[in-house]
Amino acid sequence: MPELPEVEVLRLSLLPRILEQRIERVEIRSPALREPFDRRALQRLAGQEIAWLRRRSKYLLIDTRPAEEPGTGREHTLVIHLGMSGRLTLVDSAKPPEKHEHIAFHLRSGQRLRLVDPRRFGLVFCRRTEDLEADRKFLHLGPEPLESEFGGHHLQERAKNRRGPVKTFLMDARVVVGVGNIYACESLWRTRLHPMRSVGRVSAATWDRLAGNVKTVLSEAIGEGGTTLNDFADGEGNAGYFQVSLNVYGRDGEPCLRCGRNIRRRVLGGRGTFYCPGCQH
DNA sequence: CGTAGACCCTGCGCGC
DNA sequence: TGCGCGCAGGGTCTAC
Numbered sequence: 435m436p437e438l439p440e441v442e443v444l445r446l447s448l449l450p451r452i453l454e455q456r457i458e459r460v461e462i463r464s465p466a467l468r469e470p471f472d473r474r475a476l477q478r479l480a481g482q483e484i485a486w487l488r489r490r491s492k493y494l495l496i497d498t499r500p501a502e503e504p505g506t507g508r509e510h511t512l513v514i515h516l517g518m519s520g521r522l523t524l525v526d527s528a529k530p531p532e533k534h535e536h537i538a539f540h541l542r543s544g545q546r547l548r549l550v551d552p553r554r555f556g557l558v559f560c561r562r563t564e565d566l567e568a569d570r571k572f573l574h575l576g577p578e579p580l581e582s583e584f585g586g587h588h589l590q591e592r593a594k595n596r597r598g599p600v601k602t603f604l605m606d607a608r609v610v611v612g613v614g615n616i617y618a619c620e621s622l623w624r625t626r627l628h629p630m631r632s633v634g635r636v637s638a639a640t641w642d643r644l645a646g647n648v649k650t651v652l653s654e655a656i657g658e659g660g661t662t663l664n665d666f667a668d669g670e671g672n673a674g675y676f677q678v679s680l681n682v683y684g685r686d687g688e689p690c691l692r693c694g695r696n697i698r699r700r701v702l703g704g705r706g707t708f709y710c711p712g713c714q715h
Numbered sequence: 716c717g718t719a720g721a722c723c724c725t726g727c728g729c730g731c
Numbered sequence: 732t733g734c735g736c737g738c739a740g741g742g743t744c745t746a747c
Contacts, residue, residue: 437740468723468742492741518741519725534725553724555741571742598718607742614740663740664727683740704720706738 436516438579438612439655440666440674441492444522448547448669449487451524456483456501456542464536467556468517471537475560479512479539491575491611494522497563509563512539513571517555523548524669547669576610579648584610586642593633593641600636601629602703604648613648616661616683619708621648623682628714629707654679682708 436444457479462471482498489495496512499505514522527546531538537558538548549558561569576592577584592609603609604618613621622629624647627640636644660666660674663684667673681691686699686708695712 440740515741517724518739520741551724552726553739553741555723557742596717602718605741616740661740666740703718705740 436492436666437614437617438492439652440660441489441494442656443660443668443674445487445489445494451669452484452541452547454483457539458542459540461538461540467536467551467554467558469557472559478510479560482510490572491607511561511563511566513559515557517551517553519553519665520549520551520556521665521667523667523671574608576608579610579612579652584645586645589641589645590638596633598633599630599702600627600633601707603633615705617651619683620651620681623710623714626713626715629702629709682710
């Protein structure tokens, strides 16, 4: 479900609704997602209040602080990754749990923030806020694509001494974070760049255009509330609209909107890859 | 070191 | 209506 825009949309929708809320109780309903829940660490969030919401890569970061005695250095951060099928929504606490509801944070408002994730590729853990950056999950991540440090020059530098198709490269979180399968396909289409093109045979000008298109596609998707294919929803359960703006993803066999040739699908790095054989080179 | 492939898991839509 | 198959927006680990 979620690439960077979906997580950002979720962050923005949840922020005004849970900020300053006290977490009264942590309800762990399953033993594990992608990794086992650390119950003790997660239970430390009970009694904390939500200080801010951040996003790094496709991780949603919920910063908390002690509801009493603030500034004592006991700030914790709840880290949530939605995997492929995760949905994080705010519902009334009286509402009965849904199938695959693995964890819920009961708030003072009488609502609970719950994670529903059928495929269980998601991840939830808790860290001291000050230890977060050093965590293995974050240590080797590339820059945020919407920050100024990301651009054509960065891509070109990282492509040195590397081989392989440009699409796989673009989806490598050590190169740049947040670009998943949908937005990689869309960015390459806009750049007229073939997903199989070797990274060693991409010009500086093309790296520039690609980086620019990554920024454009992601920004537009955030503006449209994300892409809802099956199940994405923001914190209130609202679907996104960017799927109507998709130019190649999922359009296998349909004519290219730019040149009319039929869009093709092939598997690259184990993922369905959509491109136009007529105008992507 | 970088790269390719397997794997984790459930649900859905399709063809038969 | 039911069954089996292929497919799915992510990341990590292993073998080479």
